[in-house]
Amino acid sequence: xxxxxxxxxxxxxxxxxxxxxxxxxxxxxxxxxxxxxxxxxxxxxxxxxxxxxxxxxxxxxxxxxxxxxxxxxxxxxxxxxxxxxxxxxxxxxxxxxxxxxxxxxxxxxxxxxxxxxxxxxxxxxxxxxxxxxxxxxxxxxxxxxxxxxxxxxxxxxxxxxxxxxxxxxxxxxxxxxxxxxxxxxxxxxxxxxxxxxxxxxxxxxxxxxxxxxxxxxxxxxxxxxxxxxxxxxxxxxxxxxxxxxxxxxxxxxxxxxxxxxxxxxxxxxxxxxxxxxxxxxxxxxxxxxxxxxxxxxxxxxxxxxxxxxxxxxxxxxxxxxxxxxxx
Numbered sequence: 006x007x008x009x010x011x012x013x014x015x016x017x018x019x020x021x022x023x024x025x026x027x028x029x030x031x032x033x034x035x036x037x038x039x040x041x042x043x044x045x046x047x048x049x050x051x052x053x054x055x056x057x058x059x060x061x062x063x064x065x066x067x068x069x070x071x072x073x074x075x076x077x078x079x080x081x082x083x084x085x086x087x088x089x090x091x092x093x094x095x096x097x098x099x100x101x102x103x104x105x106x107x108x109x110x111x112x113x114x115x116x117x118x119x120x121x122x123x124x125x126x127x128x129x130x131x132x133x134x135x136x137x138x139x140x141x142x143x144x145x146x147x148x149x150x151x152x153x154x155x156x157x158x159x160x161x162x163x164x165x166x167x168x169x170x171x172x173x174x175x176x177x178x179x180x181x182x183x184x185x186x187x188x189x190x191x192x193x194x195x196x197x198x199x200x201x202x203x204x205x206x207x208x209x210x211x212x213x214x215x216x217x218x219x220x221x222x223x224x225x226x227x228x229x230x231x232x233x234x235x236x237x238x239x240x241x242x243x244x245x246x247x248x249x250x251x252x253x254x255x256x257x258x259x260x261x262x263x264x265x266x267x268x269x270x271x272x273x274x275x276x277x278x279x280x281x282x283x284x285x286x287x288x289x290x291x292x293x294x295x296x297x298x299x300x301x302x303x304x305x306x307x308x309x310x311x312x313x314x315x316x317x318x319x320x321x322x323x324x325x326x327x328x329x330x331x332x
């Protein structure tokens with residue numbers, strides 16, 4: 006089977022887009038999962054943090070489904086949603102759209118470029134829940150907000166929230182960022198454990214200055230990534246809850262892949278977050294794959310988006326300079 010691929014990224018969190026609106030591939034969910042495991046592996050000629058399948062929707066402009074490199078399906082992906090937002094808006098000739106995801110139909114909008122000639126989109130991150138049953142997190146309490154769980158860490162406090170995928174967020178110091186603590190906690194909570202039966206995204210947040218934070222995330226089903234959009238959104242909300250930043254004011258969020266901007270909103274006791282950042286294309290190619298054994302594939306010549314690559318490198322350079330000064 007021949008499949009058209011676009012390699013894209015949001016904040017260095019990279020994906021393949023597969024358009025099932027314009028193409029009738031007829032994938033089963035098993036095939037979607039097996040294809041993700043085959044082509045997202047970093048040991049292949051491709052490699053990515055996941056596949057973004059774009060399908061028709063009966064209630065929105067398009068439906069986004071996200072499959073991780075281990076074949077699991079994510080309920081949401083903020084960086085991926087920005088890439089899907091761009092693809093759908095350009096495909097349908099729109100400035101804004103509604104994208105159906107597993108848990109919610111979310112608004113996306115084209116924005117002014119975050120840096121010259123870098124396509125930029127705002128995506129809605131919601132719903133937000135602090136109910137542990139929604140993650141799920143197994144504890145004898147209903148919520149966990151800035152508290153310690155001694156069996157996980159004697160030193161760090163965590164906040165657990167779903168946005169709607171599960172996040173476990175700790176505000177930390179420089180020494181924690183530089184240690185193996187996050188790796189050890191993340192690997193424990195994403196293996197057999199008594200707390201998170203389905204695993205969890207684990208983020209360490211280092212405040213830089215008012216309105217600026219650094220976020221590093223171990224993503225469930227992926228591992229450490231350059232960035233995780235829902236994690237940066239959840240982390241921004243947690244810093245607002247702790248008085249480090251303010252609701253309704255933009256927060257610049259730096260990550261190993263670049264930077265985004267997040268704005269937390271609250272209405273009638275419910276929170277949502279705007280995630281604003283790049284939606285960049287890297288290359289396009291055609292995959293010729295044996296769907297009975299997806300690890301058997303060949304690729305056509307890649308057509309690279311050189312201008313987009315060069316422009317995003319400038320944003321990365323700026324972000325790394327800020328981190329160098331503040332970290």
